[in-house]
Amino acid sequence: MGLGIPAFPLTIVTHVLGVVATVLVLVWLVSFRGGLAWEDENKQLIFNIHPFLIVFGLIVHGGEAIISYKALPLKKEVKKVVHLGLHGAALSLGIIGIYTAFKFHNESGIANLYSLHSWLGIGVIVLYGIQWIYGFVIFFYPGGTPDIRRFSLPWHALFGLFVFVLAVGTATLGFLEKLTFLENTGLDKYGSEALLVNFTAIITILFGVFVVLSALADTPAAADDYEAI
Amino acid sequence: MGLGIPAFPLTIVTHVLGVVATVLVLVWLVSFRGGLAWEDENKQLIFNIHPFLIVFGLIVHGGEAIISYKALPLKKEVKKVVHLGLHGAALSLGIIGIYTAFKFHNESGIANLYSLHSWLGIGVIVLYGIQWIYGFVIFFYPGGTPDIRRFSLPWHALFGLFVFVLAVGTATLGFLEKLTFLENTGLDKYGSEALLVNFTAIITILFGVFVVLSALADTPAAADDYEAI
Secondary structure, eight states: OOOOOBHHHHHHHHHHHHHHHHHHHHHIIIIISOOOOSSOSSTHHHHTHHHHIIIIIIIIIHHHHHHHHHHOOSOHHHHHHHHHHHHHHHHHHHHHHHHHHHHHHHHHTOOOSOSHHHHHHHHHHHHHHHHHHHHIIIIISSOOOHHHHHHHHHHHHHHHHHHHHHHHHHHHHHHHHHHHHHHHTTOOTTSHHHHHHHHHHHHHHHHHHHHHHHHHSBOHHHHHHHHHO | OOOOOBHHHHHHHHHHHHHHHHHHHHHIIIIISOOOOSSOSSHHHHHTHHHHIIIIIIIIIHHHHHHHHHHOOSOHHHHHHHHHHHHHHHHHHHHHHHHHHHHHHHHHTOOOSOSHHHHHHHHHHHHHHHHHHHHIIIIISSOOOHHHHHHHHHHHHHHHHHHHHHHHHHHHHHHHHHHHHHHHTTOOTTSHHHHHHHHHHHHHHHHHHHHHHHHHSBOHHHHHHHHHO
16 A cells, blocks of 8 residues: 555554453443343343453454454564464353353343344454464464465455454444443433443444554554565 | 456445445335424424435435446546535535434424434534535645645545444444434334335445445546646
């Protein structure tokens, strides 16, 4: 894109936004929604694991994985393992996060898979899994031929950014859906909890914006890495 | 990005998806929601203008404006006017579309500007307006110096894609929010209307994906145009 800006300062902003998004979602779930639990008679506490694992797990780990080539002063081989490992963690935490939504629904007698949020969420995690497996096989082990790697790399980067943006958008749908449910059962539309949830969603979107900006920004070393993969 | 694929076939798919999204949103509003009206005792008909103008106006016109450099076999000067004009139409229709949401709320005694959808919608239209004015002044009239144009162009393209993706995401939030309201007042969660709205949202997202792909794809002629601006 030739933006002419260095990636490293953008990655610092990204880290900060990721920490802020994680803290905000935890403040919401712990201070306003009663905390998190794997098993409880209050099934809402089971649900609460879902937004935490999606924001902290899928999105923050996934975003950090994307920018790892730009953010870390390490050798290419090490950054590749960090990239693969963080994406593996994001995928695993995302799967558990989606499982908790089903667990909450099933234990509460709530219908599954009727909303756009749920449809897109399933789409995101399936595409994320395909992308991770493809990346593992082509770029890590056993590894594709140089021609396949060269052909795959720009598509791997573009498809990865697409799935990440879709994940951020789907999380945003989740914030709006949950808040709409709460407001329909009496929560103040302009109260502190409503404002907190909306701001958490906006910080999550900004995290996504800075991940994409960091990925597009220039880093001579990182550019070499990409070329050399 | 160097994707190595030609843009023109992608722009054909984009046109088709834009037509399908427009038809689907009209089928929903006319066949399931009673049609559209600027003035009516049934205030829902006033609301119905909102999704139509956002999808057909802001998003389809905006997307077609973005890909006009890749889609049209015309001279650069003509394509620039088409690009500017379609974005102007998108912005104008988007502003009227947002106005109808306020009109519906005010005439129905519904609160304004509490939801994430409304916050992001205001953000999108403000950013779209700033982007359009900046583009007009720098690239059309009176026009910036060659240095300013050269510096601005990649940022103009990147910021334009960002605002467009945010618009598609915000529209998706709108589909989910409206459907959640309807389901909370008794609409069948797995019924034909719910499926139609979700599929319309997915087609709108796919339109957005193909707009971005078309913008990133290679067109020798279009690349020359960009360089020459």
